[in-house]
Ligand code: KG4
């Protein structure tokens with residue numbers, strides 16, 4: 381196995397992530413800057429502001445990661461960066477930074493698929509799953525079940541027909557007046573609430589396939605939210621029921637996917653993977669069929685450079701070369717199934 385240190389650059393949305401991964405020693409250092417405070421005033425991500433902020437953050441983050449890793453720039457053997465999917469301007473910042481640094485250092489630059497990064501992130505943990513496994517990818521933009529045979533071999537088993545799970549958390553949080561980013565705030569509020577007092581549907585739980593649909597859930601929350609002035613405990617109960625509904629559907633479909641494919645390892649990745657209640661539910665559901673759930677470390681659930689560095693390293697170790705020497709392109713829309 382070739383020994384190398386791969387720098388990872390993530391800038392697809394509202395987090396700037398930089399990390400250094402060593403194929404022998406593992407993760408040497410990683411640092412993330414989140415733009416949440418900057419976008420908060422606007423109630424969502426402003427793409428132009430995101431791009432400008434990535435530019436400001438990349439070099440300081442790189443210096444921090446190198447210091448933490450006790451490495452110098454010349455120790456970098458390759459650079460992996462998120463080339464898509466994501467915001468075009470934000471992706472271009474990371475891509476041009478990575479490609480220029482690679483050119484200056486005379487090392488290869490490798491474009492990486494953001495979702496592949498999420499998908500492989502549980503492999504960074506000490507107790508990593510073995511191939512093949514089923515992966516549940518739950519982020520702000522995607523809800524997908526995939527069969528992962530090995531690095532680069534991904535079969536889409538089912539996905540959301542409308543809103544992603546994270547999007548549903550964010551939109552429902554907005555309805556309850558929780559601001560941006562809503563997912564973590566809603567999850568926190570749900571901790572003090574009681575599910576079952578308000579009744580929400582479990583969309584497509586009995587559809588017999590592995591598709592999801594979450595847009596109806598926020599519509600179902602709407603009448604309850606508008607019927608009267610909600611007290612703090614009403615809001616907590618609604619949040620708890622909402623979280624329960626999403627969690628139940630995700631657990632049921634994940635178990636169905638594992639059964640269907642006769643696999644006992646389930647990997648969960650993406651921002652919504654940070655949800656505690658969901659972890660508990662999934663663990664219970666998988667234990668019932670004699671299976672197990674693997675998660676990335678909590679700080680690697682949301683966007684970060686470590687998963688990009690790791691993904692790039694895996695691909696380089698498989699003998700994959702850099703893209704088109706010097707020229708680069710980003711892909712704001714890029715289906716994971718197109719990877720090989
Ligand atoms: O993977 P990620 O950081 O970005 C994308 O690639 O989309 O995921 C962000 C999403 C957001 O929708 C956020 O609200 C949601 O993950 N999220 C959560 C939690 N933490 C983040 N949703 C539910 N519970 C959480 N604890």
Ligand code: ZN
Pocket residue numbers: 494498519520650651682683
């Ligand atoms: Zn992400």
